[in-house]
Amino acid sequence: MSKTSEDDHETKRIKLASSSKSEGVITEKISPSKANVIRIAGQNYIDTEGGFLIEEQTKPKEKEIIFENQSFTEEYKCLQCSREFLSSFLQKSFDYLVCDGCKDSNDKHSLITRTDAKAQYLLKDCDIDKREPPLKFILRKNPHNSNWGQMKLYLHLQVEERAIEVWGSLEKLEEAHEAREEKRIKAKTKRYNKNLKALRMEVRSSIFKKTSGPKHEHEFGPENYNEEEDIYYRTCLTCKFVENFEKM
Incomplete structure (x- = not known):
């Protein structure tokens, strides 16, 4: 392009800027890389260098691609x-x-x-x-x-x-099992001996009632303790009847 043509284009820009100022429109110069683009009232226009301006088409905004968090199965x-x-x-x-x-x-x-x-x-x-x-x-x-x-x-x-x-x-669990079993056997044996003792006393009392005369009164001797059976007893001095009893 000749120097004369460049001067003409620059003259057109100056006239356009002057005209815009007179109408109250603010124009801006664009960077040298966009020498044929001017901004008027916030809008870019392309100078066709033919006496009129073309509104610059803005590029459409790129759509944001949102990646949703995908749940991945754990292995x-x-x-x-x-x-x-x-x-x-x-x-x-x-x-x-x-x-x-x-x-x-x-x-x-x-x-x-x-x-x-x-x-x-x-x-x-x-x-x-x-x-x-x-x-x-x-x-x-x-x-x-x-x-x-x-x-x-x-x-x-x-x-x-x-x-x-x-x-x-x-091993300690097994020891606990054995201790509980031993305790259970002791308790069971104690209950058995107690019931057996009560049964013996009941039998002896019933035998005495059948064999003793109505007028006989026992005359018991001193009390004695049977450690093996854990009972106290005393014997009638006349008929030798043995009475067993427990002390509370």
């Missing part, structure tokens, strides 16, 4: 075979990371009722429900009577692990 590693798996019965029911392929329902991964768990491992309700983490369970209908309440079934090995936490070891 677990089997404690038995070390393979990864997405879900299994033991994982969902008891948080125990063993895949369905390694599940041994008859032995290692067998289930136990709450009643049997408490009796076999000497656990209290707080040991099962309150101690962290509480033992997980599944509900099943009672096989003996469907009208009864549902049974709580626990993973046997988790119950055993909890018993070790409570008692310290399986």
Whole structure:
């Protein structure tokens, strides 16, 4: 483009700017990289250099692409075979990371009722429900009577692990079992001896009533104590009747 043509274009811009100012419109010069673009009242116009302006077309805003957080399924590693798996019965029911392929329902991964768990491992309700983490369970209908309440079934090995936490070891648990059994036998023997003693006293009293005459009055000697049977007794000096009794 010749110098004369450039001067003409610059003259047109000056005239246009002057005309805009006279009409109260503010114009702005655009950076040199956009020499043919001018801004009037906040709007960009393209100078066609032919005596008129064309409104500049703004580029459409690019749509924001929002990526929603996608939930990814967590993978677990089997404690038995070390393979990864997405879900299994033991994982969902008891948080125990063993895949369905390694599940041994008859032995290692067998289930136990709450009643049997408490009796076999000497656990209290707080040991099962309150101690962290509480033992997980599944509900099943009672096989003996469907009208009864549902049974709580626990993973046997988790119950055993909890018993070790409570008692310290399986050996100490066995010692506790033996101590309780010994205490139970002693209490049972004591009740038996007490009942036997009462029966003997009742028999002896009935024999005396049948053999004694109506006019006979016993004249008992001094009291004696039978350590073996833990009873006191005294003997009639006349008929040799022995009366047994206990002292409170």
